[in-house]
Amino acid sequence: MPSLRSLPEAKAKAGPGEKVKVILEKDVAGLGEEGTVVEVADGYARNYLLPKGVAHTATPGNIRKWEEMKKVAGRKNEKGKQKALKIAEKLKGVEIVMEREMGEEGKLFGAVTTQDIAEEIRRKFRQDIDHRKVELEEPIRVIGLRQVILKLHPQVKIPLKVEVKKK
Template structure:
């Protein structure tokens, strides 16, 4: 089945692309979630208008992302976590934690844009990529340190 993508879909294509997908994937996932529409003659005429507006929208989003990039590169987040022996963390720092930390500093970033291969489970400093746009990626300095023990 051929579909026209209305939005960027990871590992498939970008907005406005005509792609060939399995019938079930198109019918059960892409079409109901309004991520794509069937590629027929009428829709192919509409796609030209969509591509023009997509180029304008993408340029605007990229400009906003580059502006945000300059602000985010100076941001450093510090997380305190309980540790056991050998500096082993109880719990971890996840992309949701990082997104929440950015939100407290005034940046509204979706947790799915924080690219963490796996949660941070050790102490130290990490450089975490945040994909703001298809072509713009910021790197945030995240420090995980031991929580201070309460006075006994």
């Protein structure tokens, strides 16, 4: 069985106490953030970073691949942000009215959930919004006006008024 040093990820000539350069795949406390090239002890790279998938050896080819992946991810993120801004513009200042049956004590039969709000947006405004993008601390169980946050993108959030009325 070949030793770890014969694997492509490990430097063939690095011995005990020598340093190798690695590209971090994830943030590592005390070492660096994702995507940075750092120099670490050979043993730390071989025994922890490489086997756990936290880093890859910083070969010229791996560095080029990593840079290309960052560019592609940046373009995707920008497209997603632009799409979110268009949706935010359409939904800016909108109030959603939800009608629900009520019991004798003034409580709703069922609650208004993020899924209900997303479905109402889909129905009224023809915007397909994932219910997980609606930030609601807990389902709405009483009539009245509430403000929720619609998180369309990490950098695009809009307030949305939701009014629950008696049917």
